[in-house]
Amino acid sequence: MMYVLRRIGFFLLTLWAAVTLNFLLPRMMPGSPTDAAIAKLAQNGPVTDATRKAIEAQLGVPDGNIFEQYLGYLHQVITLDFGVSYTFYPQSVSEMVWQAFPYTVILVGFVTIIAFVLGTLIGVLTAWKRNTWLDALPTLTGSFASTFPYFWTALLLLFFLGYVLHLFPTSGAFGPTATPALTWDFFTDVLYHAALPALTILITSLGGWIIGMRNAMINTLGDDYVTFAEANGLKGRTVAIRYAARNAILPNLTGFGLALGGVVGGSVLVEQVFGYPGIGYLLFNAVIGQDYPLMQALFLMITVSVLIANFLVDIMYGVLDPRTRR
Amino acid sequence: MTTTQNLTSATEAAIKPPRRFAFITRSAATLWANWKSRLGLIILACFILVAIFAPLLAPYGASQDGFERNADASPEHWFGTTAAGEDVLSQLIYGSQISVAVGFIAGLLSTIVAMVIGLSWGYIRGFGADVINFIVNLFLVIPGLPLMIVIAAYLQNGGLVMIVAVIVITGWAWGARVLRAQTQTLRSRDFVTAARFSGEPAWRIVFKEILPNMTSIIAGGFFGAATSAILAEAGLEFLGLGDSSIVSWGTILYWAQNSNALLTGQWILLFAPGLCIALLALSLTLINFGVDAISNPRLREGKSR
Amino acid sequence: MTNSKTRTKRMSVIAGISVAVMLISACSIQIQSEPDPSIPDDTMLIAADKGSPMFEKIFNPYLFNKRVAASYIYEPLTAVNVLDGTQTPWLAEKVTLPDARTIDYTIRQGVTWSDGEKFTPEDVVFTFNLIKKYPTLDIKGAWQHIESVEIDGDHVVVHLKDDDAPAADVISLTLIVPEHIWKDVKDPDTWRDESPVGTGPFTVGNFSSQQYTMNKNQDYWQADKVEIEHLVLPAATSELDIVTKGFDWAYSYMSNVEGTWGAANPDNKNWFPPGGVISLVPNLAKAPWDNADLRRGIALALDRDKIADAATEEYMSKAGQTGLMLPNQESELNPDIPNDGVIEQDTDAALASLAKAGYTLVDGTLVDAKGAPFTFSVMTANGYTDWLRAIQEVRKQLTAIGINMTIKQPQPAGYQQSIQNGDYEVAMGGMGGGDIFQAYNSLLSSEFHVKVGELAPSNFQRYSNPQTDALLAQYKETVDPAKQLEISHQLQQIVYDQLPVIGLYYGGLWGLYNTSKFTGWPTADDPYAPPQTYDSSPLLIFTKLKLATKDGE
Amino acid sequence: MNPILEVKNLSVVYESSGFNALQAVDHVSFALEAGEFVGLVGESGSGKSTLGLAITRLQKPPARTNGGQIFFRGKDIRELDAETLRQQRQGGFAMVLQSGMNALNPVRTIRNHFIDIFRAHGHVGKSGWDARQIELMEKVGLPKETLARFPGELSGGMRQRVSIALALSLEPQLMVFDEPTTALDVLVQQAIMDTIKSLQKSEGFTAVLISHDLGVVLESTQRVLVMHEGRIVEDAPSRDILENPQDEYTRMLLSHYADPRAEVVELPGFPDRAGRDTGGAARTAGATARDGRSSDSAIVVDHVSKVYPPPRRGEQAVTAVDDVSFTLEPGQSLALVGASGSGKSTIAKLITGIEKPTAGTVEFGRLDVAQLGRRQIRELHKNVQMIFQDPYSALNPLHTVEYTLTRPVVNFGGLRGPAARKRVLELLETVGLAPVEQFAAKLPHQLSGGQRQRVVIARALASNPQVLIADEPVSMLDVSLRAGVLALLEDLRAQWGVSMLYITHDLLSARLVTENIMVLNGGRVVERGNTAQVLQHPEDEYTIRLLDAVPNPARARGAAV
Secondary structure: OHHHHHHHHHHHHHHHHHHHHHHHHHHOOOOOHHHHHHHHHHOOOOOOHHHHHHHHHHHOOOOOOHHHHHHHHHHHHHHOOOOEOOOOOOOEHHHHHHHHHHHHHHHHHHHHHHHHHHHHHHHHHHHHOOOOHHHHHHHHHHHHHOOOOHHHHHHHHHHHHHHHOOOOOOOOOOOOOOOOOOOHHHHHHHHHHHHHHHHHHHHHHHHHHHHHHHHHHHHHHOOHHHHHHHHOOOOHHHHHHHHHHHHHHHHHHHHHHHHHHHHHHHHHHHHHHHOOOOHHHHHHHHHHOOOHHHHHHHHHHHHHHHHHHHHHHHHHHHHHOHHHHO | OOOOOOOOOOOHHHHOOOOOHHHHHHHHHHHHHOHHHHHHHHHHHHHHHHHHOHHHHOOOOOOOOOOOOOOOOOOOOOOOEOOOOOEHHHHHHHHHHHHHHHHHHHHHHHHHHHHHHHHHHHHOOOHHHHHHHHHHHHHHHOOHHHHHHHHHHHOOOOOHHHHHHHHHHHHOHHHHHHHHHHHHHHHOOHHHHHHHHOOOOHHHHHHHHHHHHHHHHHHHHHHHHHHHHHHHHHHHHHOOOOOOOOOOHHHHHHHHHHOOOOOOOOHHHHHHHHHHHHHHHHHHHHHHHHHHHHHOHHHOOOOOO | OHHHHHHHHHHHHHHHHHHHHHHHHHOOOOOOOOOOOOOOOOEEEEEOOOOOOOOOOOOOOOOOOOOOOHHHHOOEOEEEEOOOOEEEEOOEEEEEEEEOOEEEEEEOOOOEOOOOOEOOHHHHHHHHHHHHHOHHHOOOOHHHOEEEEEEEOOEEEEEEOOOOOOHHHHHOOOEOOOHHHHOOOOOOOOOOOOOOOOOOOEEEEEEEOOEEEEEEOOOOOOHHHOOOOEEEEEOOOOHHHHHHOOOOEEEOOOOOOHHHHHHHOOOEEEEOOEEEEEEEEEOOOOOOOOOHHHHHHHHHHOOHHHHHHHHHOOOOOEOOOOOOOOOOOHHHOOOOOHHHHOOOOOHHHHHHHHHHOOOEEEOOEEEOOOOOEOEEEEEOOOOOHHHHHHHHHHHHHHHHOOOEEEEEOOOHHHHHHHHHHOOOOEEEEEEOOOOHHHHHHHHHOHHHOOOOOOOOOOOOOOOOOHHHHHHHHHHHHOOOHHHHHHHHHHHHHHHHHHOOOEEEEEEEOOEEEEOOOEEOOOOOOOOOOOOOOOOOHHHHHHOOOEEHHHHHO | OOOOEEEEEEEEEEOOOOOOOEEEEEEEEEEEOOOOEEEEEOOOOOOHHHHHHHHOOOOOOOEEEEEEEEEEOOEEHHHOOHHHHHHHOOOOEEEEOOOHHHOOOOOOOHHHHHHHHHHHHOOOOHHHHHHHHHHHHHHOOOOHHHHHOOHHHOOHHHHHHHHHHHHHOOOOOEEEEEOOOOOOOHHHHHHHHHHHHHHHHHHOOEEEEEEOOHHHHHHHOOEEEEEEOOEEEEEEEHHHHHHOOOOHHHHHHHHOOOOOOOOOOOEOOEOOHHHHOOOHHHHHHHHHHOOOOOOOOOEEEEEEEEEEOOOOOOOOOEEEEEEEEEEEOOOOEEEEEOOOOOOHHHHHHHHOOOOOOOEEEEEEOOEEHHHOOHHHHHHHHHHEEEEOOOHHHHOOOOOOHHHHHHHHHHHHHOOOHHHHHHHHHHHHHHOOOOOHHHHHOOOHHHOOHHHHHHHHHHHHHOOOOOEEEEEOOOOOOOHHHHHHHHHHHHHHHHHHOOEEEEEEOOHHHHHHHOOEEEEEEOOEEEEEEEHHHHHHOOOOHHHHHHHHHOOOHHHHHHHHO
């Protein structure tokens, strides 16, 4: 119980810090959203002062001193009202975020869990079959693939599987004629479109889980309780899974929570390459467009998601490890 | 454990320098004995040599243009030319300088930050430690790349210096955490208490007693940080958030993407720089297999069960 | 031992594979266009609107985040060809300026809104009053010039605040909306206008967040001129999409256009007319850039052909110092200015001019009177790759005469802020393009001159000259084309002599089109409109295009 | 009668890349008869544990069997395939590991440990699981409620009992106990050994007890194999070993045992205190060595208590030290004796200022140890030095002996350069590490345990302290090395006139090096007085139990007779 309370305390404190950081960061950046909009227009020709004023008026530039802005911001966070997006005016930020969120959850959340489970299983296998080809092959290919830059993998997959072989759609989250609805057809269409970005994330993140689990498991395999279990003649599979892997998963689980931030970050690049309408794509556009409200909401969304995931991981850790239950 | 004991003939002068280099030689031997890290060291050495001798190796200048644009591979241009009429192979060769340098510098700096914070965090107790704990956890949880993108957009004009700064700001936390854990383990060791009884000041205990015992972990942290620095640099350059006027693997990819290398079918323009990035990162990862084995004997290569 | 043998074997396999990879790399893979066969011949696939990444249904023509097709629905009083500034009467049958303070629009008869209601002069007056009431909708700033608007039968008369003849060009561009619908709109400044009713050639068809279609407005007042039955606007309009999906019209810069767009389909064509002059914008408020000799020295030191080639892969040519778009604005050119206004590279003259400014070449380094090396930075916006290529070429050429130039690349917003605040030494920027008076006015008028640190709406270089201001004022006061041309010649001379900005090369308008289904596209020979898919250009083009199949018959 | 286990010419080698191969077990042959209780004795590095793992086929890389055969019930188990070997473990051979406390899976309950074994072998029907578990737990003296616990919730002794019960559940014919009591507290050690002995009798399995402690082995076993440097140097019935040891090594081991209760206690090189009392000359020499210091200060511990906050919410606070008072006079040696958890180490921490007392005061001369600032702590450390338990952990593996010794010389003695070096060499001379220059240049891993402990002692002496706190200074050393270190301590103390607080659970060493003794139990002093007197005539029951727990070959003689 104490453990859960401590985790909740840490969760809330980190949340506050993340919220404040989100507030400060964009405000330290040069230029205003109006500047960004005008820079875009100025590429096509001179922009008059009138246009600038009109855009400024449409966007509603933040007012008040920094402290008032902060209070207003905190109020927004609590009420989940982030105002109107600058780059997607007149749409509200919440609208944009909620539109993009499901796609990223489907893509990143799903794939990360698959990658973690798969990587962990392969890691168990490699450690158990240490120094055989069953170890060397996944370990090497995995660690090689994990050094691929996200965007590079994405580009190559896009090129070869998308444009050359025409196996997968090349952009978007669903086909041009599909309409979002809770139907089977739409669902499969979404999965089909998510395939390449998902594959990218899977390829580049799998290796990390394999190596992490392999190292953790090699450690537990050297622990006395594994030797003792062998001495007691337990079956190989029982020793591998219930003794070695079961204990090795604990450090790997902590790693999972922390690596989640990295995967979400990588998905920014992946979504960018595939034009996938998720949080990452939106974030990049918001940064380029200096869209404070949208950026803040997205950052908050990402950080809170990672925090929640970490919190859940911590709780799961508590369930899996009796030593934390005291 | 058995090192040759050839002390009888050793003169006083020969004894004078402490024989801690034995430890380093031993570590190097262990690294070399591990085929994974040996492969990594060889690849890394190749890249470093290419980076150093780039002007000698490259057939043309890094941004020498005026060749036929978007040319396919030919005897004059092994990997073809870019949309701006530059030689791809020369750019790849010169690009190694940036990646190697960024990896090394950013890796080193974030390792230093991680070291200072991790060690003091592990050594001090009480409120200060709690505060550091909180900050480190915060940096661990906050997604790095989005943070980098925002900071990169903020720290304009900096080019490589900015990129290195961003990578260091977002990249030290993991190392600090690992080093703290190790510091806490070591600080409970008797020799640390003994050093206090020898009248050693705190900084000396931290840097002379604890730190040298974490060499392999620091080295591991360094290689890990360098790997992510190389990848982050490429990512930021690819997004166009760095200095697009320099020649690095990231900017080659940026320009390739910008000039539709996929459309002209010059996939080598995308493939080669990415592969170089991956190989360089792989070499560091492979070396780390060996470094891990030094800090954790269980991970050493051995005969099959 | 066997172990090492297998390892050698493994290594040789790896080496073999890498050699194979290198061989394959020699042959590049050509991507072919794969048009969707389900799109019929009278339907145009047009890459005009970019989803970000999804489409939102916003057709309110006054919001800057509107769907691009809003300008295929709502029409202006006159359509302008920005290549040469020609105005084509559109919803106004005729535009006259009785004096420099009055614009008289004769409103076109027989036009209906797409819901069948009649289009009237009342709609025009309503529109002007609407954007007066909601200044955020007045994107072009019409009411900065307008005093009042009145209706006079089928005429709408606009009274200006001042003698301000060129204001007509701005005011005429206002998109007209139907009073019978917009009068009931509560917050027109945030209203999305999801089912727009306009006078234009197209109406909205199916709309999804990935793609929308438009159908021909059968009751369009020029329905006989529009042969396109449907438009399809997908959200995915990356360069890869444009090349591979068989678009009929796209507006996009395309690197290696022959090798990509051109190679994908034999009917794929492109036309890249000049749309502005990309220039070096020195900060005249900061020494030594207030010295015209220095500016001329730099201008003379540059080889503009190379810069244009590097920046645009040889698609665009070097630009003159007058800021005119040639050849489209040839008639405006001052014949007294040599070489069509282009300053050619002349290193000796450059060094002489620099010497006059106090800079001499010592040991290959250009130094000032005190012997300090001359260095400066040029700012560009991050991501504007053609500008960056241009500056890199400029740097190369300036290095050759001993100048150490550095490049700064803030994000576009940071760039915009710096250039407006005057927080830069030299920046990349544009000049000219579109209406000649507007171009010179925003470039030179001291009306826009502010101190460094204050936001300049234009005239970023902070140029101020009473003589020039007087010329601009004269231009406003006259409605006589001959007089206007004379003033224009004088303004060209000023820009040519004083070099407030240093012109480098033409920025392009990147038109890509396919002639297999539609013909009659604007070309260098028939530059009736720029190939833009936004603003009023599409109206001019949609009413010109013919079905290729029909032609053949 | 056929032997149940017959080992012929067995060799085991450690091969690790980057290191020289090490032949840990070298052509070892022996045989075990069914029902025998055999001891395997040797000092650290003798290969006894490696042998234990090899005969149960549990060794893992980098260890590798590189010769010989192991016949169990007539079959060479080296040739068994993995599955046959696994099945063999039920009703065959079982092992209880050295670190029994880590031998249990921390995330499985004790019940699940049993069930895993029952499932793996199917030798107990599912209906019989509960009864069998409870029965086994009773056999090792644990309540059945323990079954529902996780290993982390049990004490070290309980966990070791669980390990034994788990091994028993295999119904083995041969059981190997590898140092089953090493990491445990003295009193617990004795209890566990008693359990093992009675189980062996009641269950009738053949048992091998691997131990570094000849005393423990002789007390329990019928036959003893003595191992030294990978070979078995003596194989004889326990009684013969005790009365008529053949091998020199065995004799050396035996010579290091003595009964702390005896009238005269002597070890090789270490004459009885009574015999040494005439060493007045040494004292005087010491006094001259300490010239320039007018009055030595005593450590006065006055009604000191130390209470630690409860480890978990809702639990009781832990009283580690409860109202302890004593004075350590200059030149005096005082033993602080007790089992682990008796508070003896806490007292050391209170005296050295590492911890602050909850109540009472600790004074050293004019210094109130609890109230020291940074500078005063330095002064305290200059005068009060510590000798650590584990010489392997007390020296920084990366620093040479010279560096380690130079630091206190520089910090406290203010010496620099050649002067400091001269002092370092003197110190090495003092602790008997000659040739000094060679030793000065060595790194810790090049030294034996005894040599390391001498370096630790030299470091403690470097500041010329008045008080030495020795925390179990010999408990981590092999028996044969202990006497030498103890003798050194005693000599130095006498020569230098240093007072010493000697903390230990080992009554024999306390008897050897201290004049006075204090017995601690649960943070309280239960008995104090002259060391020889207290040990010969203990009054407190706790002291008597401690004395009974001391392994003693001589007592084994009584048992064997």
